[in-house]
Amino acid sequence: MSSVDRDRFLEEGYLIVKEAVPRDKLELVRTAYEKLVDRQREIWSAERAPDDPPGGQWETARQPRLNLTGSPLVDRLDRETAPAVEVWLEENIRGVSSTLLDEPTAAVTQMMMMCSPVRDHGPAQWHRDLHPIDTAPLQGYIDDIVEAGPRYVQWNIPLYDDSVLWVVPGSHLRFNTPEENAVMGADPCQPVPSGVQTHLEAGDGVVYILPILHWGSNYSTLLRRTVHGGFSTHTGIDDLSFIQHLSQQAADTFEGFVEQSNDMRQHTESALRAVIAGNGRAYTEALDGLHRKRGEKGRILSTVFLCKTALSIRLSKEPPFPEIPEDLDRRIRGAHPITLNWGSEFGDRFTASEAEALWERFAPLDTLLRTAEEQFVPGFQSDPMIYHFNDMPSNYATSDFIASWY
Ligand SMILES: O=C(O)CCC(=O)C(=O)O
Ligand SMILES: [Fe+2]
Structure with a gap:
């Protein structure tokens, strides 16, 4: 594995890794992905809407994107295209991710590829x-990263030279500066002075x-085939039908990822049951199960994530309650495992009355996450909203959440 400067990664928020894909495997990986592009194009063409051009999304999307396991493409994986999956387990990708996460068994969360569009x-x-509306305010992430490092790392791995991505070094640990807000507020599609272009x-x-x-x-027509996805302590992949095509070792590794996720689901359920039971000690123990190395900053971030999970569970029962903004409703219905939202079936683990009791205990925290009036901060995946973009509830710790039950 390449030597990895974790301190620099934590400080700057990004790291370039040379030969993430070993040079002698690059052609093999390109060939596998190109076959998947062809298969995905067939799927998009068949799925196109009546007004779409013959190629469907391939022709209309700004950034046509393959999702190897979260779409019908999973059924088109085979031995020929297995290198597109197996590349995720390379030492310079998964091994590096493990080091950066300080997590011996880093799991692939999603496997995608970003392609150049047909027109400019x-x-x-x-x-x-x-998108803080269904996850947490930026400050919660910053504090958690400073305390114990990131819970999730994301990759772009271009199979052809690629200079599309720019980053603002260090911006993962702070709010936008007034200058960044002014530039992005005026036109979010122009360079910001603090930005650095990557050349991969x-x-x-x-x-x-x-x-x-x-x-x-x-997003020009210059050929782009950039592998994209991430790693965490658990995966978002639950359909393992494709592992039959992988090497035994790779198949075992993916089975391990799913076991890790099942454990995390269990810890999530235990935490929520502890809230229903009003057992503060069991609650903190379940949070420690989710992330043993994290301290109070990790616990409070997870508590905010669980507030959204509790809302999603409550909304899965009849009659749906409470009234929420449309953007939140749309997002919360989709799974988002990296923030402990396990999707709609997870609600089935709880009865309607448990869901109601659970939401009653989280509702005061939901109020603290809201703003008095709708507001907007540039540079998030969010429209104007009635939840805080940046700030966590002030002077609020896990002990305050627990104390609010009595
Ligand atoms: O095209 C890229 O490299 C960045 C893509 C991206 O930021 C996104 O889809 O969220
Ligand atoms: Fe992005």
């Missing part, structure tokens, strides 16, 4: 991959910490 779409918008050679990777400000600077 120009620059996208600067953003953080963060084919097979190199850039790994970054999620709330970093970044920019897809040019």
Whole structure:
């Protein structure tokens, strides 16, 4: 494995890794992905809407994106295309991720590929991959990262030279500056002065910490085939039908990822049951099960994530309650395992009355996460909203959440 400067990664929020894909495997990986592009194009063409061009999304999307396991493409994986999956287990990708996460068994969360569009779409918008409405305010992430490092790391691994991505070094640990807000507020599709362009050679990777400000600077027709996804303590993949095509070792590794996720689901359920039972000690023990190395900052971030999980569980029961903004409703219905939202079936673990009791205990925290009036901060994956973008509830610790039950 390449030597990895974790301190620099934590400080700057990103790291370039040379030969993430070993040079002697690059051609094999390109061939596998190109076959998947062809298969995905067939799927998009068949799925196209009546008004779409013959190629469907391939022709209309700003950034056509393959999702290897979260779409019908999973059924089109086979021995020929297995290298597209197995590359995720390379030492310079998974091994490096383990070191950066300080987690011996880092799990692939999602496996995707970003492609160049058929016609020029120009620059996208600067953003953080963060939507606080259904996750947590930026300050919660910052404090958690400073305390014990990131819970999730994300990769771009171009199979052809790629200079599309820009980042703002260090922005994962702070709010936007007034200057950044002014520039992004005026036009989110232009360079910001604090930004740095990455220049990656084919097979190199850039790994970054999620709330970093970044920019897809040019979605032109220049050939782009950039592997994209991330690693965490558990995976978002639950359909393992594809592992039959992998080497035994790779198949075993993916089975391990799913076991890790099942454990995390169990810890999540235990934490929520402890809230229902009003057992503060069991609650903190369950949080320690989710992340043994994290302290109070980790616990309070997870508590905010669980507030959203509790809301999602409550909303899965009849009659749905409470009234929530449409954007929150849409997002909370989809699974988001890296923030402990396990999707709609997870609600089935709780009865309607448990869901109601659970939400009663989280509702005061939900109020603290809200703002008095709708407001907006540029650079998030969010429209104006009635939840805080940046600030966590002030002077509020896990002990205050527990104390609020009595
Ligand atoms: O195109 C890229 O490299 C960045 C993509 C991105 O930021 C996103 O889809 O969230
Ligand atoms: Fe992004």
